[in-house]
Amino acid sequence: PIWADLSFTDLARVVRTQALLAAVRDATLSGADAEAAAAPFASGAWLFSHNGAVPGWPGALAPLAATLPAADLLSLEARNDSAFVWALVLARLRAGDAMGQALADTVAEVAAAAPAARLNLLLTDGVTVAATAWGDTLWYLARPGGGTVVASEPYDDDPHWQEVPDRTLLAASRTDVLLTPLKEPLT
Known part of the structure; x- marks a missing residue:
């Protein structure tokens, strides 16, 4: 956790x-993967987080x-639903998909395999934040003069917070x- 990270202040x-991505994850079951199982997941300029859960993991997503590629599966740093969803998104990004398209296609694929999945995915390249609202709350605050905050829920009483409708990119x-x-x- 950030409050225990001795290097964070420096x-x-x-x-x-x-663009900044910060994540607090508590839906993933505890396991041997420890910190590797916690977001954000990173590759190059991309940072990714999953707010939600895939019921029936891992069986529900085994067909996916x-x-x-086998190398992507074998190089997963963690064996949980979020790390696997990240691998699906990352494969699309590496194939040339735009951030929003990679998230949208991954959500559709995972939701088809696990219809009760909660799939709020967040992705940044350091400039733009792309996120999906799928089965869980997502809010944004567009600040006058520039700057946007995207969060699971409002963290203050600012009246300008806007809820993102479910099933929205x-x-x-x-x-x-x-x-x-x-x-x-499609099911």
């Missing part, structure tokens, strides 16, 4: 970014394992917020 002093930058309905998965 690191926060020198890190600069246009065949869609990933959000793309946010410092100056813009775009909401796009997500398609229901």
